[in-house]
Amino acid sequence: MKKNLVLFTILLFCFCFVYACAQSNQSEGNAASQQELAPDFKLSDLQGNEILLSSYINKKPVILVFWTTRCDFCRDALRVLNVRYPELSKNGWELLAIDAGDHPVAVERFVMKYNLVFKVLLDKFTTVASAYGVYGVPTYVIIDKKGKVIYFGNYLEIEKFKDLAFK
Numbered sequence: 304m305k306k307n308l309v310l311f312t313i314l315l316f317c318f319c320f321v322y323a324c325a326q327s328n329q330s331e332g333n334a335a336s337q338q339e340l341a342p343d344f345k346l347s348d349l350q351g352n353e354i355l356l357s358s359y360i361n362k363k364p365v366i367l368v369f370w371t372t373r374c375d376f377c378r379d380a381l382r383v384l385n386v387r388y389p390e391l392s393k394n395g396w397e398l399l400a401i402d403a404g405d406h407p408v409a410v411e412r413f414v415m416k417y418n419l420v421f422k423v424l425l426d427k428f429t430t431v432a433s434a435y436g437v438y439g440v441p442t443y444v445i446i447d448k449k450g451k452v453i454y455f456g457n458y459l460e461i462e463k464f465k466d467l468a469f470k
Contacts, residue, residue, distance in 0.1 A: 341365075341446045342434040346401065346424040349411050354399065354424055360450040365397045366459070367444040369426075369437045372405045372413045380441045380459070381419060388421045391461070399424055403432040403440060 343357045359365050368384065370377035381400060384391075388398055398421040402410045407425055414423050426432055435444060435455075445454035445464055454464065 339452050340450050341444070341452050342431075344431045344434065346426055346431060348422055348424055349407065349414060354422065356399075356446070357450070359397055359446075361448060363395050363397050364448050364464070365399060365446045366391070366461070367399050367401055367435070367446065368459070369401050369403050369432050369435070369442040369444075370440050371403055372409050374440050377441045378417070381417060384421065385417065385419055387461070392421075398422065401426050401431060403437065404429045 341356060343355065345353050345355050347353055356365065368380065370381060384398060384400070391398055400419065400421055400423045402423060403426050405413075407427070410423065410425060413419075429437075432442075435442070439457065442457055443454065443459040444452055447453050
């Protein structure tokens, strides 16, 4: 039963990734046409601490990146974010890397292997990914200080939003 669930999850993400790639060829990511409030969530990090998205509202903008340990594009994206995180943090941003569906042990090994310095959250049953309409990984969501989604896409152009932390 558990193996079937794992296999189903892998196949689902492969299908979703192909679909997202096809969609991203049409556009490099969209600023949210209607600024919608970001769905709130509560997820645990690898140490078991619960993180609420709403705890950042009216404090700082947030970048969410949905990813999996099996995704080569995610690996590259997380490496880049790892290098840029100190600058992002210094400039008032929060980065939450949300693993979508991997076993916590696999995520922990991945985080240790790549020495990730930002918060990594576990979306064990992909409920948060589903709430955000994530079809493939990596997927980026930029949320402004007021809690509104201002960007959703498979490519992150943080330079377009760099002044957001100061508004």
